[in-house]
Amino acid sequence: MAMGTVAVKLAVQDVCVRFGRRDVFGSVSLTVASGGVVAVSGPNGSGKSTLLRAVCGLLSPSGGTVCLSVADRQVPQHEVRRHIGLSAPDLGLYRSLTASEHLQFAAQMHGVDGSIDRMRDLLTLVGLRGRGRDAVGSYSTGMRHRLRYALALIHEPALLVLDEPTANLDAEGATVVKSIVERQRGHGAVLMATNEASETSWADHVCVLGSARS
Amino acid sequence: MVATIVVGLAIAGPVRTPDGVAMFTMGGHGAKLIFFHVPCAWLASLAYIVGAIYAVRVLLSGGKSPEVQADLDIKACTAMELGLVFAFLATVTGSIFSHNEWLTFWNWREPRMVSIFVILLIFAAYLVLRQAVDNPTRRARLAAAYALVSVVPGMFLIWVLPRMVATLHGDANQAVMGNNLGGMYRPVLRYLALPAFLGLFGWMFQLGVRAKRLAARHAAE
Amino acid sequence: MGLLAGAFAVLRKELQTELRDRAALNATLLFSVAGLAIVAYGVGPAVLPAVVQSALLWVVLFFAAFSGLAHVFTHEEEAGTSSLLRLTADAHAVYLGKLLFNLLLTVLIALITVPAGLVAVSASPDRPWVFAAVALSGVLALATSATVVAAIIARAQGRGALFGAVGLPLLLPVLLIAVDATKNTLEPEMIPGLAMREIVGLCAFAVMVIAASWLVFPAVWEE
Numbered sequence: 001m002a003m004g005t006v007a008v009k010l011a012v013q014d015v016c017v018r019f020g021r022r023d024v025f026g027s028v029s030l031t032v033a034s035g036g037v038v039a040v041s042g043p044n045g046s047g048k049s050t051l052l053r054a055v056c057g058l059l060s061p062s063g064g065t066v067c068l069s070v071a072d073r074q075v076p077q078h079e080v081r082r083h084i085g086l087s088a089p090d091l092g093l094y095r096s097l098t099a100s101e102h103l104q105f106a107a108q109m110h111g112v113d114g115s116i117d118r119m120r121d122l123l124t125l126v127g128l129r130g131r132g133r134d135a136v137g138s139y140s141t142g143m144r145h146r147l148r149y150a151l152a153l154i155h156e157p158a159l160l161v162l163d164e165p166t167a168n169l170d171a172e173g174a175t176v177v178k179s180i181v182e183r184q185r186g187h188g189a190v191l192m193a194t195n196e197a198s199e200t201s202w203a204d205h206v207c208v209l210g211s212a213r214s
Numbered sequence: 215m216v217a218t219i220v221v222g223l224a225i226a227g228p229v230r231t232p233d234g235v236a237m238f239t240m241g242g243h244g245a246k247l248i249f250f251h252v253p254c255a256w257l258a259s260l261a262y263i264v265g266a267i268y269a270v271r272v273l274l275s276g277g278k279s280p281e282v283q284a285d286l287d288i289k290a291c292t293a294m295e296l297g298l299v300f301a302f303l304a305t306v307t308g309s310i311f312s313h314n315e316w317l318t319f320w321n322w323r324e325p326r327m328v329s330i331f332v333i334l335l336i337f338a339a340y341l342v343l344r345q346a347v348d349n350p351t352r353r354a355r356l357a358a359a360y361a362l363v364s365v366v367p368g369m370f371l372i373w374v375l376p377r378m379v380a381t382l383h384g385d386a387n388q389a390v391m392g393n394n395l396g397g398m399y400r401p402v403l404r405y406l407a408l409p410a411f412l413g414l415f416g417w418m419f420q421l422g423v424r425a426k427r428l429a430a431r432h433a434a435e
Numbered sequence: 436m437g438l439l440a441g442a443f444a445v446l447r448k449e450l451q452t453e454l455r456d457r458a459a460l461n462a463t464l465l466f467s468v469a470g471l472a473i474v475a476y477g478v479g480p481a482v483l484p485a486v487v488q489s490a491l492l493w494v495v496l497f498f499a500a501f502s503g504l505a506h507v508f509t510h511e512e513e514a515g516t517s518s519l520l521r522l523t524a525d526a527h528a529v530y531l532g533k534l535l536f537n538l539l540l541t542v543l544i545a546l547i548t549v550p551a552g553l554v555a556v557s558a559s560p561d562r563p564w565v566f567a568a569v570a571l572s573g574v575l576a577l578a579t580s581a582t583v584v585a586a587i588i589a590r591a592q593g594r595g596a597l598f599g600a601v602g603l604p605l606l607l608p609v610l611l612i613a614v615d616a617t618k619n620t621l622e623p624e625m626i627p628g629l630a631m632r633e634i635v636g637l638c639a640f641a642v643m644v645i646a647a648s649w650l651v652f653p654a655v656w657e658e
Contacts (some may be wrong), residue, residue, distance in 0.1 A: 092518065094448070339600055346592045347590070370643075374608075
């Protein structure tokens with residue numbers, strides 16, 4: 001799949017998230033631009049995943065702004081999902097649907113090519129070739145994580161957001177992720193949350209979140 | 215001070231009105247319940263309208279700061295709480311009045327009774343829904359959405375249902391709507407009770423909003 | 436991509452998941468059968484006035500439908516799939532798709548409950564088509580209101596009890612009108628044209644609820 005480069009810029013400014021009376025994190029700022037890979041790290045409970053969810057619009061920050069621009073145009077809130085692909089371990093999948101059905105559904109919703117060939121290419125890319133017709137309920141944790149990558153990539157998003165990129169993946173899976181990240185560099189940008197030294201080494205810039213405060 | 219004047223007006227009016235009126239079969243002191251019942255029903259409707267307006271503003275304030283939204287949410291919630299109180303009072307007083315006049319506490323075929331009961335349930339459901347959501351911004355949005363959707367049955371109860379039921383039951387029940395009150399009742403209701411209870415509503419609304427703001431500030435610290 | 440295409444994609448996804456993992460669907464259908472059995476047993480050989488027949492029919496239909504209509508949104512939250520759906524689909528496509536699914540489900544429940552219910556209370560409508568039209572418009576109003584309430588309560592705690600508590604006030608006017616209209620169609624001499632007003636009223640209710648839901652749904656669904 002040949003992909004052109006998209007000018008993308010994510011600007012997170014002074015974002016803070018509060019759950020009830022507890023600050024998950026206060027005032028985080030970072031920028032990710034085309035060709036860049038930025039990693040967010042920090043101890044458990046420092047709010048890495050929460051920050052990524054705020055970037056994806058799955059959670060509204062208690063303060064600050066998240067601004068995504070694609071091709072020098074600011075993306076309105078309800079269109080953010082079209083330009084972002086998220087893979088996170090807690091992203092639930094439909095147990096009774098097969099991998100192909102997941103991909104077809106996503107392709108239909110994003111309005112992109114959902115042909116059998118393309119599905120097969122994506123499944124091959126993430127190493128699930130031949131398992132596309134099995135229900136996700138029968139998948140192992142690692143296989144599900146691979147499917148999340150296929151789903152995140154289906155609409156060729158400008159920004160790829162990865163939470164714990166290689167969680168539950170074997171060595172071969174980690175290599176696949178690395179190649180996906182490198183490929184995305186040429187297409188758009190990557191924002192990931194991780195504490196693995198091997199993964200932070202892919203990044204041009206590492207943003208460290210503080211410890212949990214109460 | 216304001217409170218004293220308001221309550222004074224609300225009580226003075228009814229006391230100085232003559233007992234009983236031609237249209238009421240029973241008459242006597244019992245009929246004076248109407249000075250309490252009718253304003254309560256008004257305030258319940260008013261609270262519903264005020265709550266719905268703030269609910270719209272909560273939903274429109276999505277892009278603004280969370281503080282603005284939270285404050286609008288406080289106002290919507292206060293209006294709904296007052297609505298629950300006044301709808302309850304209107305239901306109870308109406309039921310007693312109905313027993314005095316027609317020897318029955320409740321009639322499911324009387325559109326006004328059904329309306330006030332459903333509106334009472336909607337206020338209660340709104341507040342129950344709020345208790346079931348922890349996240350304050352999500353609570354504000356879900357409660358506002360519910361308040362707005364519930365406007366549909368509200369409108370139905372006020373405009374559509376009475377007409378449908380009326381086709382089956384004639385207009386024998388229309389007297390209870392207060393169109394043909396006799397004697398001093400109408401002027402006292404309109405010129406004393408209405409402003410007095412409106413004042414009461416405004417005062418209680420202010421109090422409720424201030425108390426909630428304080429509670430919110432306290433929780434944040 | 437067109438909104439309707441998206442809505443049908445969501446509907447197809449709902450049908451696929453519900454038909455493969457039939458537990459929820461079967462539970463709902465069994466619940467309606469059980470409700471019917473209780474009514475049939477309670478009524479016995481008694482001859483009931485039309486108003487009681489109508490009330491019993493709608494009570495069974497309401498509870499059967501209510502037991503199943505929240506699932507369309509709660510299953511997403513319970514299985515943790517709602518984030519995926521939020522990232523994938525447009526809010527209005529989700530609303531329409533799920534509304535369509537609930538409409539189909541309610542019609543299915545009504546197809547089982549209503550004819551069997553008529554037998555259980557030994558009622559025979561004078562004009563079956565008018566009766567069917569009343570039932571269908573009631574079902575429309577029921578499904579549309581239940582869907583938006585399901586969307587709201589799916590994001591709160593204590594969903595099961597909350598659905599009934601929060602949904603019922605919205606549905607009470609529907610129930611009142613539907614019971615009245617059905618009663619008229621079950622009377623021995625039905626007054627011609629009387630049910631028309633109620634049918635229009637119930638359909639208007641459904642349309643207004645859809646309009647209101649359409650406006651508030653993005654605020655309910657998205658963060």
